[in-house]
Amino acid sequence: MSTETDSKGQPEASGAAGHHRRREFQPPRWLVPVIAAVVVVAIVVALLLGNPGNISLISGWFPLTLFWVTVAACLFAVVLRRDVLHEVLIGIPIGIVLMVALFAWIHFTAQIPPGAPKSLNVWLIIACLLAGLVIAGWRRGNWTHRISGLVAILLTVVAAGSTVNATFDYYPTFNRLFGQSANNFLDNAQLKAMRDEAVKSGKLPDHGATLAITIPGKGLTYTPRQAYVWLPPAWFGRSAPKLPVIELLHGTPGDPSNWTQSSDADGTSRAFAEQHNGVAPILVMPDVNGSWGGDTECANSSLYGDVATYLTQTVPQFMQKNFHTSTATDSMAIAGLSEGGLCATTLALNNPKQYVAFGNYSGDVSPTYQYDNTQQTVQVLFGDSTASYNAVNPPYLLTHNTYTGLSGWFESGAQDATGIQAANTLRGLATKAGIDTCLATPPGGHDFALWQQAYSDSLPWLSWKLKLTPQPASVPAQCSPGQR
Numbered sequence: 001m002s003t004e005t006d007s008k009g010q011p012e013a014s015g016a017a018g019h020h021r022r023r024e025f026q027p028p029r030w031l032v033p034v035i036a037a038v039v040v041v042a043i044v045v046a047l048l049l050g051n052p053g054n055i056s057l058i059s060g061w062f063p064l065t066l067f068w069v070t071v072a073a074c075l076f077a078v079v080l081r082r083d084v085l086h087e088v089l090i091g092i093p094i095g096i097v098l099m100v101a102l103f104a105w106i107h108f109t110a111q112i113p114p115g116a117p118k119s120l121n122v123w124l125i126i127a128c129l130l131a132g133l134v135i136a137g138w139r140r141g142n143w144t145h146r147i148s149g150l151v152a153i154l155l156t157v158v159a160a161g162s163t164v165n166a167t168f169d170y171y172p173t174f175n176r177l178f179g180q181s182a183n184n185f186l187d188n189a190q191l192k193a194m195r196d197e198a199v200k201s202g203k204l205p206d207h208g209a210t211l212a213i214t215i216p217g218k219g220l221t222y223t224p225r226q227a228y229v230w231l232p233p234a235w236f237g238r239s240a241p242k243l244p245v246i247e248l249l250h251g252t253p254g255d256p257s258n259w260t261q262s263s264d265a266d267g268t269s270r271a272f273a274e275q276h277n278g279v280a281p282i283l284v285m286p287d288v289n290g291s292w293g294g295d296t297e298c299a300n301s302s303l304y305g306d307v308a309t310y311l312t313q314t315v316p317q318f319m320q321k322n323f324h325t326s327t328a329t330d331s332m333a334i335a336g337l338s339e340g341g342l343c344a345t346t347l348a349l350n351n352p353k354q355y356v357a358f359g360n361y362s363g364d365v366s367p368t369y370q371y372d373n374t375q376q377t378v379q380v381l382f383g384d385s386t387a388s389y390n391a392v393n394p395p396y397l398l399t400h401n402t403y404t405g406l407s408g409w410f411e412s413g414a415q416d417a418t419g420i421q422a423a424n425t426l427r428g429l430a431t432k433a434g435i436d437t438c439l440a441t442p443p444g445g446h447d448f449a450l451w452q453q454a455y456s457d458s459l460p461w462l463s464w465k466l467k468l469t470p471q472p473a474s475v476p477a478q479c480s481p482g483q484r
Helices: 032-048 061-079 084-109 118-139 142-169 190-199 256-260 265-274 307-323 337-348 374-381 386-390 394-398 416-433 448-465
Strands: 003-007 011-014 209-213 229-233 246-251 282-285 332-337 357-361 407-411 436-440 476-480
Touching: 003 307, 061 118, 061 407, 084 118, 084 282, 118 142, 118 256, 142 246, 209 282, 229 265, 229 307, 246 307, 246 337, 256 265, 256 282, 265 282, 265 448, 282 307, 307 337, 332 337, 337 357, 337 394, 357 448, 374 386, 394 416, 407 416, 407 448, 436 448
Parallel strands: 246 282, 246 332, 332 357, 357 407, 407 436
Antiparallel strands: 003 011, 209 229, 229 282, 436 476
């Protein structure tokens, strides 16, 4: 009978047929502590380099480090398998089942925005396959195997999210990711104290304030999420003027905080106010969809209820009652990004006495529910009523109506082919319908970096249209009067 020596020097009998028992891979005992120490040192170094909250999640060393750490963790988790062949044969089919279930859920709930990078799908597939391997080897493995597998899955999910974030610029820094929804964020008590101090001292604050509010709605099939309001320094003064309002609409998937957390609209408005003695339009950012993946297209429909009524009547009335905003006929403008850009256009066209100007940042040409085509959109969102669809379809409205006193700003990234086509189409139709228009196509894609720039580009123009500040000497856009 043959013998072999194990790691302790003791002889070990082989099988009767003379086959040797397979040795499983065992990493050196020092490997895991060394890896943990390297990670800890990297974190400490990052903290020492400066404010960790300002570390960029979009570019620089962090996304690159996350990528390679994730790759290493995945390889490490696979190498540690006790019986790779056995776990692969069982784990891969499990992973495929998980993959089918995950992508079916993503498809039917529209959790991934159009234009998401293909690398997102790659990371999600890897996560599902790793999950299959972990499940297959859970009973046979020790805690080192289990934990390494779970860590690898977690990192692949984080890496997937990072690719989406890098594409759309949802959260540029850790501060924005972990709760800093806006600059100078206050609650009602702090807001009152800030205003009382300004009235008492007779001096305007050197910055505005953002607060989260609830704007109840009637006739909706969803409960509106928290809205955001930004108030300029001038609002806090003793003899505060009744200021005009810009209503900012988010897209899908998304929520109202996208305007402050991702597009820095409050920071842009603060900088504008600093140039105009504390004066700037008030901002209100209401909930358009009711959920992260909702898609109302801002229309009154049986599916979502009276969304257009909520945005054009309830929200303005709420602002006038609670923030004493101007009630003049030319005291409101509306703007939006992506879905919100189409919404802003549609709502302004259907309510030209309510809104003096609109901003369309990368909006579509026509309403499109989720990923559906026109026919499916009409069926699902508008109860198979073509008339209801046309009533909120900008090309139809612009070819069947003429407008006086309405202005529109269109802006889309030069690398956003769909957005560019939509902006050119709607701008041409709007000009023919009598609307004064501006068109800007700076470098950029369909992302929050572009929308931050679009709002910054158009704010002086919008404020002028609201008769709050003088006409800007120049704007970064091609502007033309409407045809009368």
